Amino acid sequence: MPDDETTTHEVSTGGCLCEHIRFEATGEPYDPHVCACPHCSRLSGGPLMAWVGFRRTGFSWTGPGTPRSYRSWPTMERWSCPVCCTPLGAAADGEEYLGICLSALDNGSEITPVGHSFRYNTPAWLPPIPSTQPLSRTSGR
Numbered sequence: 001m002p003d004d005e006t007t008t009h010e011v012s013t014g015g016c017l018c019e020h021i022r023f024e025a026t027g028e029p030y031d032p033h034v035c036a037c038p039h040c041s042r043l044s045g046g047p048l049m050a051w052v053g054f055r056r057t058g059f060s061w062t063g064p065g066t067p068r069s070y071r072s073w074p075t076m077e078r079w080s081c082p083v084c085c086t087p088l089g090a091a092a093d094g095e096e097y098l099g100i101c102l103s104a105l106d107n108g109s110e111i112t113p114v115g116h117s118f119r120y121n122t123p124a125w126l127p128p129i130p131s132t133q134p135l136s137r138t139s140g141r
Contacts, residue, residue, distance in 0.1 A: 012054070013062075014088075014105040016081035020065035021088060023100070025054035030097055033115035036122040039072050043087050047123050050102035052111055056091070059098060 012029065015022035030053035040049035061067060067079035067088055078090040091098035102108035116122070 012100075012105055012107060014100065014108070016084050016086035016088060016104065018081065018084040018086075020083045021067050021081045021086070022062045022064070023088070023104075024060055024062050025100065026058035027055050029054060029111055031115065032102065032111045032113045033117055034113045035117040037118040038121065039078075040118075041121070043072075043078070047126050048116075049087070050108070050113055051090075051099040052102055052105070052108075053097040053099055055096060056098050059100075 009026065010028055012025045013023065014025075032050070032052040034048045034050045036048040041047060043049065065081070065083065068082040070078050070080070072078050072090075075093045076090060077093070079088040080086060081088065086104060087101050088104045089098055089100040102111055102113070105111070
Protein backbone atom coordinates (compact mmCIF):
# COMPACT_ATOMS: atom_id res chain seq x y z
CA MET A 1 0.00 0.00 0.00
CA PRO A 2 1.26 3.50 -0.68
CA ASP A 3 2.43 5.52 2.33
CA ASP A 4 -0.11 7.54 4.31
CA GLU A 5 -0.34 11.13 3.19
CA THR A 6 2.89 11.12 1.23
CA THR A 7 4.14 14.10 -0.68
CA THR A 8 3.10 12.59 -4.01
CA HIS A 9 1.06 15.08 -6.01
CA GLU A 10 0.41 12.80 -8.96
CA VAL A 11 -2.95 13.70 -10.50
CA SER A 12 -5.04 11.32 -12.60
CA THR A 13 -8.10 12.56 -14.48
CA GLY A 14 -10.86 10.82 -16.30
CA GLY A 15 -14.52 10.63 -17.11
CA CYS A 16 -17.19 9.06 -19.23
CA LEU A 17 -17.54 8.72 -22.99
CA CYS A 18 -19.86 11.73 -23.41
CA GLU A 19 -17.84 13.86 -20.92
CA HIS A 20 -20.91 14.55 -18.76
CA ILE A 21 -18.93 13.12 -15.82
CA ARG A 22 -15.33 14.08 -15.01
CA PHE A 23 -13.19 13.23 -11.99
CA GLU A 24 -9.76 13.86 -10.52
CA ALA A 25 -7.67 11.62 -8.28
CA THR A 26 -4.59 12.91 -6.48
CA GLY A 27 -2.02 10.43 -5.24
CA GLU A 28 -0.37 7.24 -6.31
CA PRO A 29 -2.59 4.66 -8.08
CA TYR A 30 -2.98 1.48 -6.00
CA ASP A 31 -3.52 -2.20 -6.90
CA PRO A 32 -4.24 -2.09 -10.63
CA HIS A 33 -5.92 -5.40 -11.48
CA VAL A 34 -8.53 -7.10 -13.62
CA CYS A 35 -11.62 -8.76 -12.21
CA ALA A 36 -13.70 -11.57 -13.68
CA CYS A 37 -16.43 -11.68 -11.02
CA PRO A 38 -20.01 -11.97 -12.34
CA HIS A 39 -20.78 -8.32 -11.48
CA CYS A 40 -17.76 -6.95 -13.34
CA SER A 41 -18.29 -9.24 -16.34
CA ARG A 42 -21.89 -8.18 -16.76
CA LEU A 43 -21.22 -4.49 -16.18
CA SER A 44 -18.32 -4.43 -18.63
CA GLY A 45 -20.03 -6.48 -21.33
CA GLY A 46 -16.87 -8.59 -21.53
CA PRO A 47 -15.05 -11.35 -19.67
CA LEU A 48 -13.41 -8.97 -17.20
CA MET A 49 -13.05 -5.39 -16.04
CA ALA A 50 -9.84 -3.49 -15.23
CA TRP A 51 -9.56 -1.45 -12.00
CA VAL A 52 -7.16 0.79 -10.13
CA GLY A 53 -7.51 2.16 -6.62
CA PHE A 54 -7.19 5.70 -5.27
CA ARG A 55 -7.61 7.04 -1.75
CA ARG A 56 -11.07 8.46 -1.16
CA THR A 57 -9.50 11.55 0.39
CA GLY A 58 -7.74 12.36 -2.89
CA PHE A 59 -10.71 11.74 -5.19
CA SER A 60 -13.40 14.16 -6.40
CA TRP A 61 -16.09 14.35 -9.06
CA THR A 62 -15.40 17.53 -11.03
CA GLY A 63 -18.52 17.70 -13.21
CA PRO A 64 -20.25 18.96 -15.04
CA GLY A 65 -22.70 16.15 -14.19
CA THR A 66 -23.18 13.81 -11.25
CA PRO A 67 -22.68 10.05 -11.60
CA ARG A 68 -25.51 7.60 -11.12
CA SER A 69 -25.07 5.28 -8.14
CA TYR A 70 -26.08 1.62 -7.97
CA ARG A 71 -25.67 -0.84 -5.09
CA SER A 72 -24.57 -4.11 -6.67
CA TRP A 73 -24.11 -5.57 -3.20
CA PRO A 74 -25.36 -4.35 0.21
CA THR A 75 -21.94 -2.84 0.97
CA MET A 76 -20.79 -1.96 -2.58
CA GLU A 77 -21.69 1.18 -4.53
CA ARG A 78 -20.92 1.44 -8.26
CA TRP A 79 -20.97 4.59 -10.38
CA SER A 80 -21.78 5.18 -14.03
CA CYS A 81 -22.78 8.05 -16.27
CA PRO A 82 -26.56 8.63 -16.35
CA VAL A 83 -26.27 9.82 -19.97
CA CYS A 84 -23.93 7.41 -21.81
CA CYS A 85 -23.85 4.59 -19.18
CA THR A 86 -20.03 4.40 -19.03
CA PRO A 87 -18.94 2.41 -15.93
CA LEU A 88 -16.76 4.73 -13.81
CA GLY A 89 -15.91 3.08 -10.52
CA ALA A 90 -16.96 1.47 -7.28
CA ALA A 91 -16.39 1.64 -3.55
CA ALA A 92 -17.07 -0.62 -0.60
CA ASP A 93 -18.58 1.02 2.46
CA GLY A 94 -15.96 2.14 4.97
CA GLU A 95 -12.94 1.36 2.78
CA GLU A 96 -10.06 3.83 2.48
CA TYR A 97 -9.65 3.19 -1.26
CA LEU A 98 -12.17 3.31 -4.07
CA GLY A 99 -11.82 1.58 -7.43
CA ILE A 100 -11.83 3.42 -10.72
CA CYS A 101 -12.30 1.65 -14.04
CA LEU A 102 -9.06 1.84 -16.03
CA SER A 103 -11.16 2.56 -19.13
CA ALA A 104 -12.51 5.73 -17.48
CA LEU A 105 -9.04 7.19 -16.86
CA ASP A 106 -7.56 9.58 -19.41
CA ASN A 107 -4.20 7.78 -18.96
CA GLY A 108 -5.58 4.27 -18.30
CA SER A 109 -3.48 2.68 -21.03
CA GLU A 110 -0.35 3.70 -19.10
CA ILE A 111 -1.31 1.57 -16.07
CA THR A 112 -0.58 -2.16 -16.16
CA PRO A 113 -2.73 -4.55 -14.08
CA VAL A 114 -0.66 -6.63 -11.66
CA GLY A 115 -3.37 -8.94 -10.35
CA HIS A 116 -6.41 -10.91 -11.44
CA SER A 117 -9.41 -11.20 -9.09
CA PHE A 118 -11.80 -14.12 -9.54
CA ARG A 119 -9.43 -15.73 -12.03
CA TYR A 120 -11.34 -19.02 -11.77
CA ASN A 121 -14.27 -17.23 -13.45
CA THR A 122 -12.20 -16.21 -16.49
CA PRO A 123 -13.13 -17.97 -19.77
CA ALA A 124 -10.62 -20.67 -20.76
CA TRP A 125 -9.78 -18.84 -24.00
CA LEU A 126 -8.44 -15.82 -22.07
CA PRO A 127 -5.20 -16.44 -20.15
CA PRO A 128 -5.17 -15.03 -16.60
CA ILE A 129 -2.88 -12.19 -15.66
CA PRO A 130 -0.25 -13.47 -13.21
CA SER A 131 -0.79 -12.05 -9.75
CA THR A 132 1.96 -10.30 -7.84
CA GLN A 133 -0.02 -10.58 -4.62
CA PRO A 134 -0.76 -13.49 -2.27
CA LEU A 135 -4.06 -15.36 -2.60
CA SER A 136 -6.95 -13.89 -0.66
CA ARG A 137 -10.17 -15.65 0.29
CA THR A 138 -12.28 -12.54 -0.25
CA SER A 139 -10.83 -11.28 -3.54
CA GLY A 140 -10.56 -14.65 -5.28
CA ARG A 141 -6.96 -13.92 -6.26
